[in-house]
Amino acid sequence: METMERTRYSIDSERIRRKFDRACLTYDEAAVAQQQIARHLSAIWEVYQQKHRFHPATALEIGCGTGGFTRYLQQSCASALWTLNDLYPTCADKALSYCAEGTRFVCADAATKAWKGRYQLIASSSVFQWIPEPESFVGRLAGCQRRGDVLLFSTFLPGNLVEIRELTGQGLFYPSTEQWNDWLEPFYQVDFQETETIRLLFTSPQAVLRHLKETGVTANHSEFWTPGKLRTFCAAYLEKFGTNNQQVTLTYRPLYILAVRK
Numbered sequence: 001m002e003t004m005e006r007t008r009y010s011i012d013s014e015r016i017r018r019k020f021d022r023a024c025l026t027y028d029e030a031a032v033a034q035q036q037i038a039r040h041l042s043a044i045w046e047v048y049q050q051k052h053r054f055h056p057a058t059a060l061e062i063g064c065g066t067g068g069f070t071r072y073l074q075q076s077c078a079s080a081l082w083t084l085n086d087l088y089p090t091c092a093d094k095a096l097s098y099c100a101e102g103t104r105f106v107c108a109d110a111a112t113k114a115w116k117g118r119y120q121l122i123a124s125s126s127v128f129q130w131i132p133e134p135e136s137f138v139g140r141l142a143g144c145q146r147r148g149d150v151l152l153f154s155t156f157l158p159g160n161l162v163e164i165r166e167l168t169g170q171g172l173f174y175p176s177t178e179q180w181n182d183w184l185e186p187f188y189q190v191d192f193q194e195t196e197t198i199r200l201l202f203t204s205p206q207a208v209l210r211h212l213k214e215t216g217v218t219a220n221h222s223e224f225w226t227p228g229k230l231r232t233f234c235a236a237y238l239e240k241f242g243t244n245n246q247q248v249t250l251t252y253r254p255l256y257i258l259a260v261r262k
Contacts, residue, residue, distance in 0.1 A: 026213075026214035026215075027065065027066055027091070027214065027215055027216065028066055028068065028094075029214070030211055030214035030215045031068065031215045032200060033198045033200060033252040033254075034068060034125070034126045034215065035068055036198060037125060037126055037154050037196075037198075037252075037254045037256075038068045038069040038072060038125045038126070038154075039072065040154075040196070040254075040256065041069065041072075041123075041125050041152065041153075041154045041256055042069065042072030042073065042076065044152070044192055044194070044256055044258055045072075045073070045076060045123070045152055045258065046076055048150070048191065048192065048258055049076060054150065055077070055079065055080075056077060056080050056119075056120035056121040056149075056150070057079075057080060057081060057120055058080060058081050058083075058117070058118060058119050058120050058121075059073070059077055059080040059081070059082050059083070059119055059120065059121040059122070059123065060082075060083045060084075060085065060115070060119040060121070060122045060123070060144070061073060061082070061083070061084050061085065061122075061123050061124065062085050062110045062122065062123070062124040062127055062153075063085065063086055063087075063110060063124050063125075063126075063127030063130070064084040064085065064086045064091075064092055064095040065086060065088070065091050065092070065095065066091050066092075066094045066095060067092075067094050067095030067096075067097070067098050068125070069123070069124075069125035069126075070084065070095040070098050070099065071098040073123055074098045074099055074100070077121065078100065080120075080121065081102070082099055082100070082103045082104070083103070083104045083105075083106060083119070084096065084099065084103060084104070084105045084106070085105075085106045085107075085108060085110050085113075086105075086107065087107065087108070087109060088107075089105070089107045092105055092107070110127070110131070110137075111130070111131045111132060111133070111137060114140075115140060115141065115143070115144045116144070117144060118144055118145065118146060118149075119144050119145060119149070120145070120149045120150070121149065121150050121152065122141055122144065122145065122149075122150070122151050122152070122153075123151075123152040123153065124152075124153040124154075125153070125154050126154055126155070126156070126254070127153070127155070128153055128154075128155035129155050129156045129160075129172050129174060130172075134175060134180075134183060135183045138151075138183045138184060138187065138188075139186075139187065142186075142187035142188065142261060145261040146261060147261055147262060148260060148261060149260070149261040150258060150259070150260055150261070151184075151188060151257075151258075151259045151260075151261070152257070152258050152259075153256075153257055154254050154255065154256050154257070155174075155175075155180070155254070155255050155257075156172075156174050156252065156253055156254055156255065157174050157175075157176065157177065157195060157253040157254070157255050158174045158176060158253070159174075159251065159253045160172075160174050160251070160252055160253040160254075161217070161250065161251065161252070162251050163208070163237065163240070163241045163248075163249065163250055163251060164208075164212070164250075166240070167233055167236050167237060167240070168233070174253075177193065177195065177255060180255065180257065181193075184257070184259050187261060187262060188259035188260060188261055188262060189259065189260050189262055190257060190258075190259045191258045191259060191260050192256070192257070192258040193255070193256065193257050193258075194255075194256045195253065195254070195255050195256075196253070196254050196256070197251065197252070197253055198251070198252040198253075198254065199249050199250070199251050199252075200249065200250045200251075200252070201243065201247045201248070201249060202247060202248050202249075202250060203246075203247060203248075204234070204248065205233060205234040205237035205238060205248055206230075206234065207248075208237070208248060208250050209225075211250065
């Protein structure tokens with residue numbers, strides 16, 4: 001099933017770049033679930049830091065975006081020498097505003113970049129679902145870390161945005177928790193792992209589509225909305241995912257992982 005899913009669905013990096021670039025101005029206000037995930041991931045990190053008194057000297061954030069996760073990381077790792085990465089330099093200007101002078105920004109596709117040097121902390125929130133070959137990506141990140149270094153990330157599980165997939169047939173490939181554990185096992189010991197379901201409520205299917213556009217989370221979709229297709233979509237959405245109080249749902253299924261380099 002995994003192989004078939006990967007064959008059917010590929011990551012269009014250029015389309016993603018354009019969609020997220022357009023969403024930069026609206027992302028912070030619209031990305032309610034992603035902000036909740038970033039806060040929770042930072043809380044997981046703070047617990048680990050306090051328990052192990054771990055204060056990394058060098059750190060890398062992959063996919064910093066507008067800095068929703070960056071600002072929390074900077075508060076807990078202010079003394080670290082930071083490298084921020086993203087595809088979108090216009091978005092990253094805001095992320096860099098949370099950082100100390102001397103923070104380095106690398107504008108690159110994290111999935112294909114040959115990361116070098118050592119990072120005692122590699123962190124990322126709501127980004128790894130965009131990585132087309134996560135198994136080899138984990139291996140490349142492990143090459144930048146030594147025993148005791150930390151990989152901290154959130155991604156999404158099967159069932160994420162299930163409403164959109166069921167009605168349009170489109171959606172990203174979301175590896176299972178077991179698959180992530182298999183990919184991490186050669187390099188990392190998983191110290192903490194947690195799953196969550198976040199169900200947002202919207203006043204209409206059109207409001208859901210607006211949310212998706214303003215956050216860029218369906219940036220790889222190629223759906224073209226004619227008036228007829230939009231009416232059909234909205235009617236089906238209301239029928240299948242409407243609530244008793246005349247709202248509709250949109251489901252996020254985040255996975256949180258903190259893993260320590262072996």
